[in-house]
Amino acid sequence: MKPLTRGPARSRSHTHMGRRPRRSTRLYAEAPVALRSRKALRLPRLDGQRATAVVALIGLTVILLSLFVLPDYRIKAIDVKGNQGTATQDIRESAAFVEGRSAFLVRAGDVAAAVKSLPGIEEARAHIVLPDRVEIVVKDTPPEVAWVSGNLVAWVDKNGVVRDQPPPEQDKRITIRDLTGRIYEKGDKVDVYALQAAQQLSVLMQRELQSFEVPREGELVLVSSQGWRALFNARGDLNGQVAALRRVIGSGRAVAYVDVRVPSLVSYK
Numbered sequence: 001m002k003p004l005t006r007g008p009a010r011s012r013s014h015t016h017m018g019r020r021p022r023r024s025t026r027l028y029a030e031a032p033v034a035l036r037s038r039k040a041l042r043l044p045r046l047d048g049q050r051a052t053a054v055v056a057l058i059g060l061t062v063i064l065l066s067l068f069v070l071p072d073y074r075i076k077a078i079d080v081k082g083n084q085g086t087a088t089q090d091i092r093e094s095a096a097f098v099e100g101r102s103a104f105l106v107r108a109g110d111v112a113a114a115v116k117s118l119p120g121i122e123e124a125r126a127h128i129v130l131p132d133r134v135e136i137v138v139k140d141t142p143p144e145v146a147w148v149s150g151n152l153v154a155w156v157d158k159n160g161v162v163r164d165q166p167p168p169e170q171d172k173r174i175t176i177r178d179l180t181g182r183i184y185e186k187g188d189k190v191d192v193y194a195l196q197a198a199q200q201l202s203v204l205m206q207r208e209l210q211s212f213e214v215p216r217e218g219e220l221v222l223v224s225s226q227g228w229r230a231l232f233n234a235r236g237d238l239n240g241q242v243a244a245l246r247r248v249i250g251s252g253r254a255v256a257y258v259d260v261r262v263p264s265l266v267s268y269k
Contacts, residue, residue: 073103076132084142085120085155085163091136094118095126103128111136119161119187145198147190148177154184158199160192174202176212194220197234204242208249219261233261 075098080088094114098106111126115136123139143155143163154162162184166173176198184190197220198212205222213221213229220234230245232238244263248255258268 079135082138086140087164145174160189162188193234230258
């Protein structure tokens with residue numbers, strides 16, 4: 001009987017028997033997040049052209065922002081052109097709100113609207129002239145009539161508004177003497193009916209006309225170069241009144257005063 005002999009000892013395996021333990025699912029779950037966050041922190045690489053464009057854009061932005069604050073680009077002067085009956089100073093004062101503001105922030109439409117609100121201004125245009133000027137061009141109604149009240153002369157346009165300046169051609173003006181005692185200031189309105197009647201009679205009675213007078217509102221006296229006076233109803237039919245006056249003057253009678261306010265009932269002396 002052979003004796004039992006032990007074989008050589010087998011090296012013990014270091015591997016674990018059974019199921020291998022799983023790694024933590026937390027590590028697997030967090031790994032992609034870490035990778036994503038690392039990628040998110042990476043700055044995009046710019047090629048040469050893009051880098052140049054970005055630098056140029058930043059420089060342009062700085063330049064534009066500086067233009068808004070530089071004193072050289074703030075409005076310092078307001079030029080006015082085209083005005084005939086409106087004082088230049090009045091137009092400048094109406095647009096004075098732009099002085100000191102950046103030329104890039106001034107709206108030409110706002111300037112034109114402010115000027116157009118003045119009496120007698122029919123049209124107004126404004127232009128921003130860099131670096132520091134505003135140019136205003138207006139069209140206004142020039143004064144056509146010298147409205148005399150006492151020792152004061154008011155220059156009146158076709159709409160009856162008292163203006164600032166005398167008409168360009170003073171030798172062609174119509175003169176109306178107001179006998180009501182009222183004193184007129186700039187912006188006031190005179191008797192429009194008397195004004196319109198004087199304008200019409202200056203054409204119809206051009207040869208006889210010397211001047212006009214307003215004794216009461218709505219009435220007008222024509223003073224002739226021959227010395228007689230004719231009283232008109234400024235609100236009535238002037239053609240009928242002129243026809244009645246010509247009949248009296250043409251009759252050869254020596255008259256000093258003719259009342260033609262009612263053409264069918266003419267009186268004279």
